[in-house]
Amino acid sequence: MDQTLFEKYGGFSTVSRIVLRLYDKLLDDDDIGPFFDDVDLPKLIDHQTKFVSYLMGGPASFTDAHIERAHHHLIIEDAHFDRLKELVSETLEEFSVDDADIEAIVGEFEARRPLLKRS
């Protein structure tokens, strides 16, 4: 079996750092930070840990329905989603993730854009 990105970059110890860093960036960002104003902190961390692990092929499962439900109450626009992708790329770069792998992970995010946007 091929090695997952999760394994390639050092498993949980790296993913946890990526998640915390990403979450810092999200909170500090003026455009998408406000989405997290009233968020329950342990829930957010739980969500981010699972999501990033999942996207990197780690031990988590996430269904589209789950993602859709989690964002249902938010009004997310394309600009917000684009900013999120930027922050994800930035974070992954900081952790010296290969360009091709960043592209793959950001691609996974992109694939879920329709789930977050409320039409």
Add this chain to the structure above:
Amino acid sequence: MSIEAINEQLLRAIGVGVALVELDTMSLKFRNDTFTEWFGQASPDSGVAELFPELDMADVTAAMTSGTRFAAETSFKLRRRTMTVALELNRALDDEDGIAVLVCQNITRIKELESMIDSYSMMVERNTHEIKREKEQVEKLLLNMMPRSAYEEYKTFGVVAPRVFESVSVLTLDFTDFDQILAANDPAVIVSELNDIYTSFDRIGDQFGCERVRTSGDSYFAVSGVPDPVADHAESVANAAVRFMRYLRRRNESHPVKWHARIGLAAGPVIGSVVGVQKYIYDVFGPAVAAATETRALTGPMCVAAHGSIAGLLDGRFSLTPQPARGAAAAQPPTVLELADPALAAAKGGR
């Protein structure tokens, strides 16, 4: 720069929130930069109660009156981040004015990491649980293919060494008119009928201590004494054989497809082993198997034929009558004895 000035500079710059609390009023007299950054300047007189509404001030006062130390954890929002601090209030020992030092350590990261580890361990636990369930399923499947002892051996060593079982009994069964049944019925019907019959055979066999080795089309093959020794293995197969026939007779009375079986019984040594590397199956072969198959071929529909090797091992409950060998072309046909159902024999005798 005086020592005091250096001390104050240090106190201000440190990454820990420090404030001085006047115990009489519980108001803050001094706060360092970190403390201000977290809790704001507020009004100079704002006290502990206003800054930490979650704290029970009675507890704080009690702790400061009876002892010198009070510790707690509290959370607050700083911009959109939830900060968690561990705060500690230490009464200044040689101070008569009743001043305490309030120290706040930022444990937000620790809390976040705790949440993350919780989340992750839950994920891992769930996955472990799933893997365990899958493993059990695989085990169950493998246990269908081989006896537990062989499975354990396979799991430990990756192979199963062939083993000789010196004294076991073998039962083989086939259906006399299988070709006609095949021609006359839909394959799905045959499969479902055989499934039904073989399942019943398995259940009966289980009851009498014999275990099915395999089925192949219309033939059913079971043993008693493999892999665990069975003292009365001959009785086991004889009892099972008689019940198989009873079951079929009863079934034929009410089912459209009539099944007529022949059974051959024999005793002797066999070899049990897992055969195959990619597609493994536990199989049993040897003289007893050959004898049982040979004996079966020499008997007629709905008859149980016992090979000479097993005849001596059966007690008086089973009446054995020598049977004229049918179509035996072999120079030395084996001794074949017809084994009667003790229940039927008793019914006949009573008439």
